Amino acid sequence: MSKKLLNELKSRLKTRRDHLLREFEHRLKEFKDSGGHRLTDTADIASNIIEEQVVMSLAQVEAKEIEQIDNALEKLESGKYGKYGICERCGKKINKQRLMAIPFVYLCIKCKEAEEIYGRLDDEYDDIYTEQKNNNPHDN
DSSP, rough: HHHHHHHHHHHHHHHHHHHHHHHHHHHHHHHHTTTTTTTHHHHHHHHHHHHHHHHHHHHHHHHHHHHHHHHHHHHTTTTTTTTTOOOOOOOBOOOHHHHHTTOOOSSSSSHHHHHHSSSSOOOGGGHHHHHHHHHSSSOO
């Protein structure tokens, strides 16, 4: 990957991270503020509980994405360009289009598909991955 492309991806990661941090802080504030008033109607209480659960779920998703972005930035900023853009599962290069779409991605498309199909990636699925790799030697 060219240095220009790496710098562009790094900039996009930082921008996305800043946006997510603002959203995360907003959601946490919203969650804290929601408990400040006393509700007496059962429907209002149930609605408030559901709203709080949604807010916390969104905050958890944002926190996970921030963590993934931090991992990608660490690879870029530590000078370990050789590790950025490499699938953490199979060690193949992640294609440029995938990185442009999701700069913090850490799995190639085949490994991500396997993760989604089987729910997780571990030694149990090495045979499946090896079979896929042997049947389709093209880059991801």
